[in-house]
Amino acid sequence: MFEVFRHETSHFNNIGRFTVLLWLGFSWLFLQSQIAGRTTWSAPATLFPKVNFSRPRWGDPLRLLIQGAWLICIRQTPSDTQPAFKPPLPKAYTPGDLRSVHWLFKSTALIRWGIMRAEKKLSLHQSYNPASDKALSRTQQQMLGIIVGCAMLLCISVPMDYQAQTIYVCVLLLVAALLRQVSGRFSTMLLMVLSVIVSSRYLWWRLNNSLNWDDALGLFFGLLIVAAEIYAWIVLLLGYFQNIWPLRRNPVPLPGNEQDWPKLDIFIPTYNEPLDVVKATIYACLGLDWPRDKFEIHLLDDGKRDTFKDFAKDVGINYIRRPTNEHAKAGNINYALKQTTGEYVAIFDCDHIPTRGFFQLSMGWFLKDPKLALIQTPHHFYSPDPFERNLSHFHQVPSEGTLFYGLTQDGNDLWNGSFFCGSCAIIRRIPLEEIGGIAVETVTEDAHTSLRLHRKGYNSAYLRVPISAGLATETLSAHIGQRIRWARGMTQILRLDNPLRGPGLKWHQRLCYFNAMMHFLSGIPRLIFLTAPLVFLLLHTYVIYAPAGLLLLYVIPHMFHSSLVNSKVHGKYRYSFWGEVYETVLAWYVARPTIVALFAPHKGTFNVTAKGGRIDEEYFDWVISKPYLLLIALNVLGCIWGGFRLAFGPETEIAAVLVNMAWTLYNLLLLGAAAAVARELKQIRSTPRVVADIPVSLALPSGHRLSARLRDFSFNGMRIEHEATSALEEGQILDVIMERAGEYFAFSAKVMFSNNTVAGLQLQYLDHQEMTRYVQCTFARSDNWIKSRGGFHYDRPGFSFKQIAAASLRGYQQFLEIGPKPLPQIYYFYQAVRDKIYSYLPTRIQSARHFSN
Template sequence: MRQLSIVLILVAMALPAYALVTAPLSLFWQAFTAIGMVIAVNVLRRLHDYRWALAMMGLSVLASSRYLYWRLTETLPLGQEFNAWDLFLSLGLIGAELYAYTILVLGFVQTIWPLHRKPAALPADASQWPTVDIFIPSYNEPLAVVRPTVLAALALDWPRDKFNVYVLDDGRREEFRAFCEHVGVTHITRADNKHAKAGNINAALKHTRGEYIAIFDCDHIPVRSFLQMTMGTMLADREVSLVQTPHHFFSPDPFEKNLNTFRKVPNEGELFYGLIQDGNDFWDASFFCGSCAVLRRTALEEIGGIATETVTEDAHTSLRMHSRGWKSAYINIPQAAGLATESLSAHVGQRIRWARGMAQIFRVDNPMFKPGLNFGQRICYSNAMLHFFYGLPRLIFLTSPLAYLLLGAEIIKAQGWMVLAYAAPHVILATVTNSRVQGPFRHSFWAEIYETVLATFILVPTLLAVINPKLGKFNVTAKGGIVDRDYFDKDIARPYYLLFSLNMIGFAVGIIRLLAGSAHPDTLMLNIGWTMYNLLIAGGALAVANEKRQVRTAVRVRTKLQAAMRLDADSGAYLTDTLDVSYSGVALQLPPELTVATGDHIQILLMPERNDVWLDATVRRNSHGIVAAQMTEMSIAQESALVQALFGRADAWIQWRETQRSDKPLSALLNVGHYGLRGGRDFFQWFFRSVFTRGSRGAPANSA
């Protein structure tokens, strides 16, 4: 009923909205209207009830629609002074703006009412709980990455006779077989690697019998409550085919690592898992993300298993289940955590695969025309796929002011002040509204940096996937590696420093023209300002390409856990707290009653109220009341105890969400500007150093 009400309200508002969008106004009255809109949206932003956010969405769509109507009807370079080159460039910018408008509107519809679904209760009698097969697919990942996931899966809070753990080893490795045999899980292989991960899962389905399938990427370590948080929803509604939980990462991605924004600025995936999937859930359109999810076996069997026609087999699979009438659910509580990509090049490769896969689905199984989907599902899937076509529009936005500054092309045939009067409310209202809706999950202006980093790399794969969906193959994203030194990744950065250089030239030419006197100073200043913004965004992309050293093979997780320390089994134990924990070591507060020195052997008990397995360690550093200790070789029992303390706690990752800061657009703009300036500085330092030292791989990055 809520969905129907929203649709009816939108239909009722269509006619008056059209009148507001098309009303012709002079510069004075348009400026007056723009100021009124900006004031209104900022007043609405301060009202806490989410229904006022819906009013902000409507106002933003009105401002953007009015701008585009004006652009299409009054600013194209047509008429007696027709210039084919100007028209070509103008149509390119109009196309980019129409794309951005489409994504804005579809995004508002997609997140119009996030569902915030709560976990459903399980039957009190555990004998009524169903059987679950836990799949952990792997191909070329090292055993050190897979071991914690397997041990955490074995410790799930579920009757032991009602779940089985399977390692699906497409690498067919002997060490994996031996480990699985040692810990008591099943090692499954197949003769070939056809259809990559999808084929691996489908092959395992033939050898297992559980009523439900839980899937974890081999580096996604589940907390012990995973099945209890998800299976109740499955049992409460027999039409639910999928329960998805967020993908949470306990290590920084390349943006967070290279810009030092880990746990300060939401990462690229937070918007999707923090908000968009909740919005999808309102429309019964939350989709499978390949890991951290439970699927109903009967639903999978009905559609012939995991989809194999595209390289984003997860979203394609849920699209098919939805088209058959199956439902889905999203529980927005982190129930597993994994490793983010370590380097920018690996991150770019992963996103290329996602973009290509979504473009393939758009081509071969377009949700707008696929039978069986409801209105909301078509919108949510379409927006998810269209999002990955941002490559060309982003490049157009980054170069459009250069058409006027360097070529003299009039791609917007209008007075500069009039452009500002129409464009300002369009941009400001979209920014403020998205800030209100997206809150702590995406800070303003960061999307431009994310898209600029990836734009040139996803442009060709997405276009080729639309032309020929069979092009390309599934590439596994490498995890668990190291970056052995600071360096500027000049190979990845080539598009960024080209964009930065072009905008720098355009900015310099614009300033010279302004100082020399211009017939249209308002238009010139508008394009100079646009170019300055583009320089900051391109500079931010360059800053991300400044790879920072990461030599730890085990990621430190800053967490406060109760612990106990002792020198050996015969000595007294003292309670303390951890500062951080990793798979290979721990930092703790030194109990005042205990004296240790570097090189001493100690024993540590993590979470003593729930655990009795002591870990052996060697003191590596002792200063200012803090002890840093390195774990010695662990038995399976000790390793499992460490996994449970570090990764397996039910509340392990909830506190991370609670510390997220909400967005403040002006602060975010200053933040992005800071990194843009830093990237520009580092580019010039690298450029001059390269010219004079002619380094082979790339000069060391600035340490700042």
């Protein structure tokens, strides 16, 4: 009896202890919530967000226990608000530490002061005159060049052991990190010099100390990798040369008397594009701010369509149809040259819409420089390309062409090497006729034409102002097809009219053209880099015959310095790592045509890039993605086999296996992003909408007028935002009033939907004159594209890497979802298991107001 009583007493004591502990825990939890001041007991879901109290599940008791323990043990910060940033408390420094920090700051300040003094002393700005009395003589320049060259050669070629190489690398990394903090062009030039030294030293070491001469297979693959690295080194050096000092040319004002302005012919070549795409360009040209008797618009129709002829007649422009179609676009323009007489020829692709001030901003340079034969302006696109649309980063990440039109062409302009890009350009007729018109020997007639103009001694100019806009390619297949044509054409020029040879070009012009052509030869080197580590992992062949630690001491500084310089130089025109994604997508497809063009330069035909299409259903482009999937499979196999070698292989190879597996994982990251681009998202609009912020007025049938903001527009409609939008009724007809150069125009529109502060309007029938005015008030506004082009932040390599990692993860996820069986089943099973496990994991508490809204 006593034993039973003692057992019961013990049982109740245990219950009492458990109750006390439970109350203590919940009291602590209550105190936490009260101290935080953001959570109350009125909403239990704030404490247990993964428990549905209205519909309990079998696992809820376990979820309550895990979440309760989490809340008791971990102090909560509500996740709906970000705590104020508090800088970390400084640690207690020793006098030696303080001296080191003080020395670091003094060194940085000294370097900045020295660079500023050097810039001032050397007068490194646009007004610098090399022919001035203070400039170095030719002999002094040669002596200085010899001294600098010898010093660089010593830095590149002197052999060092592990310790010396480590100290050398650390010193250069420290200097580069300090220079990175100094603004200005001179610090950028010093960073370029450091990068050239480090990269050249790496290549010197690769050629002299890392080739496997004892193994024929290893030597063969090792030489392939070295050849790819030499290509990358040449492109790196040419890129530094090309972008060392972008000219940043400004517009030149025209004479005050309009009678002194020259006459122009505007060519709009077309072949198979829909009329709706061409109409916008014609309407924009009709409204150009240029005396109407000083320009004539010509619609060059190689498609021989009567609808185009009738439209040209209706709007009052000239229609040109040639009897044959030889030489594609180049032949079309050359035929029109014989039918026209204007002093200058402006060429716009049929989807490129010029702003109304296009000629007023660009023509002044022709009147200032009689030797100027060509002025090129950027190709700006108001619709997303496949990368921007399929990866959902339109206006967040610079597009593939932003680097070329934002920086490279501007760098070419310093060396008088900017070239014709086929559209949004003006050419003086006399030089063009002197070289026989547009070049027809290659499929990139634009660059070849400017090369011939430069050979004749004429100048070119690049005006980095987005004063026109067009449609980007809609699908990845169309985008790749366009790049294939560019790659084939530039390789044809390299073979048929090599800029390194032949008369007429300055040495710097030769290098600018050569770099442009080298860029399109990146297919084979990129494929080598994507498969190089697999030679060691799968074939057990040493393609880099050196210790892994020594390899890292050479390759990491090379990669770090080149990435650092490119990040600073490219700024907001190309984010880190994205260039490698673009090359990965194109590598397989540009490799073959460039090789063929090198050996058979006359092969290949001109293909027209489709514009203005729709994508009715989302799909994965299996045809385009086959090369990526093959490379992914090979790299995954390499990782699996590398893991096996780590577990069961010799210990002496562990470091080499780890280095090659890291390289393979990076390749898988790039290939995953490439696969993500192949998932074509739905695009139901054939006329893309352009984001805007333009003040407008709404004239209602009742006679009231409301002020509003135009948030986006297209050729068919617009979206407006207004505080009193609720007064608009669906189906209502109203007038949208817009302003242009002090004049106001009304456009009839129908309300398609209206909710809260947003309304969607559809344009009613507008005649040709009204459409011209509408385009002038929307697409052809002079400030439209300047605002959208300058909206990118400067490059942040870490954030950029995170973006690519997210895109790569999405690519693999999409492939697993729609891949062949049993991949989708395995993926869905994994998702179910993951979600089940996640439902038991504790979660930070949410604010109660989330649940009351």
